[in-house]
Amino acid sequence: MQTIQGTTLNCYVDESRTVWYCEGSGKTQRSTEKPEHFVSKLTDVEEVRVVGFANNAELLVRLYQLREQTGHPLKIKVVSPAFFQGVKSDPGRILTGMRDNIGCLTMYPPNFGGWHDLTDYDFQMYSLVSAVRQEKKLTPTIEDLLHLHPAWPAISFVGSGDMFAAAKTLATIVDPRWYIDVNHPSRGSRLKVFLGLTQSNIRHVYYGQGAPGFHWQRCMNVVRAWCVPPSVPAVSNGEPSDFIRRCCARHRPLTKGILRASNLYLTFVKAVWLDSMSVQSLFAPDHFFEGDDPEYRELTVKAWLVHAD
Numbered sequence: 001m002q003t004i005q006g007t008t009l010n011c012y013v014d015e016s017r018t019v020w021y022c023e024g025s026g027k028t029q030r031s032t033e034k035p036e037h038f039v040s041k042l043t044d045v046e047e048v049r050v051v052g053f054a055n056n057a058e059l060l061v062r063l064y065q066l067r068e069q070t071g072h073p074l075k076i077k078v079v080s081p082a083f084f085q086g087v088k089s090d091p092g093r094i095l096t097g098m099r100d101n102i103g104c105l106t107m108y109p110p111n112f113g114g115w116h117d118l119t120d121y122d123f124q125m126y127s128l129v130s131a132v133r134q135e136k137k138l139t140p141t142i143e144d145l146l147h148l149h150p151a152w153p154a155i156s157f158v159g160s161g162d163m164f165a166a167a168k169t170l171a172t173i174v175d176p177r178w179y180i181d182v183n184h185p186s187r188g189s190r191l192k193v194f195l196g197l198t199q200s201n202i203r204h205v206y207y208g209q210g211a212p213g214f215h216w217q218r219c220m221n222v223v224r225a226w227c228v229p230p231s232v233p234a235v236s237n238g239e240p241s242d243f244i245r246r247c248c249a250r251h252r253p254l255t256k257g258i259l260r261a262s263n264l265y266l267t268f269v270k271a272v273w274l275d276s277m278s279v280q281s282l283f284a285p286d287h288f289f290e291g292d293d294p295e296y297r298e299l300t301v302k303a304w305l306v307h308a309d
Contacts, residue, residue: 008047010098011038012091013059020091022099028092035059039066047075049098049115051084054174057129064123078122080113080178112182121277124148125175132171138164146170150276154269157241157307158226165224169195169269172218176270188267195222197262202255206233223258226265233258240303243292244268250293264291 010022019031019038031038039062042048048063050056060078067074079098087093108114128145135142146152146167155166172195173179179191196215203209205220206229213219226244227233234249234257236242248254248261268288275283289300 007045008049009042009045010049010095011056011059012051012053012094013056014091015055015089017058019059020095022095025099028095030091035062039063042066042072042074045074047077049077049079051081051094051098052078052175052178053081053084053088054129054133054171057126057133057174060118060126061123061130064118064126076118077115078118079115080108080175082113082178108182111177112180112185113178119277121150122175124150125170128167129171129174132167138167142167151269151273153276153308154272155225157304158244158265158268159241160228160231160245161226162224162228165221165228168221169218169225172221173270176273188263188270191266191270192263195219195266197222197259197266199255199259202259202262206255206258219262222262222266226261227258233261240296240300241307243289243296243300246293246296247291 008024012020013035014020017034019033019035020028021031021038022028033041035058039059042063050060050063052060060076063074063076066072067076081088083101084094084097087097106115110116124145128142128149131139131142131145143163146155146163149155149170151170155163155170173191176191179188179194181187181190194215196213196217196219198213198219200210201213201216201219202223204212204216205223223233227248233245234254236245236249244261244265247264248257251257251260271283271288275281285301285304289297289304292300
């Protein structure tokens with residue numbers, strides 16, 4: 001592939017790690033290049049636009065590194081995959097949609113999935129996504145990337161689960177802004193559905209009962225992120241950070257308790273994640289932990305404030 005010149009590129013990486021691109025109003029082209037080689041050809045490109053699919057993570061990481069390490073004044077724009085879910089396996093339709101619907105996509109603010117500039121937080125998030133897609137177990141690299149991730153304060157506060165399951169959950173989500181309902185911003189149902197959090201999946205994951213449902217493996221990772229079997233999820237050690245387990249203990253049957261606790265865990269991770277990326281404080285611990293057992297509520301808030309400091 002020759003050096004690419006032009007003002008703006010729309011890019012997409014297929015499942016074989018090959019980059020497709022569309023220059024300006026031109027037609028879609030398959031480059032035959034992997035992300036690391038493709039990025040080295042962008043010597044004169046001013047702006048690259050990418051949909052925030054997990055398979056584009058490596059490309060976004062390489063673009064960020066090109067900009068930061070070489071001083072290339074490259075604008076990198078990211079938009080929510082929610083606008084392209086029906087055509088995810090078709091690079092041509094994705095790139096055409098990015099080109100033809102740029103005005104419509106610009107109408108949405110970044111907090112609701114619209115275009116935003118790739119930030120340091122995005123780099124940390126997509127670095128973890130890229131690493132998890134390449135590894136089958138927890139490695140020192142993934143541990144380091146977890147510690148840099150904007151959701152790490154929440155993950156480390158709970159701290160009782162499988163860290164690779166937590167990393168896989170974060171990598172599956174990619175960006176919590178992709179699941180915010182424009183009409184009902186406070187609802188978390190989109191993300192819960194995406195991660196397969198249902199009582200039937202909990203029953204299959206924890207007891208091996210019943211057939212696995214939609215996204216049951218994602219559900220398993222969420223559960224394991226805060227409770228690794230054979231640990232009893234409803235037993236608290238009396239620590240403030242055990243608020244997830246205390247939630248589980250308040251509900252019966254146990255499958256319902258695990259589901260409620262997993263939903264709480266996910267809500268906590270999402271809230272802290274969004275707060276970490278915001279210029280304004282979005283997470284109010286007094287409000288969030290008010291559902292904890294009364295004798296632990298104040299201790300949990302104080303423990304969180306110390307942990308997050």
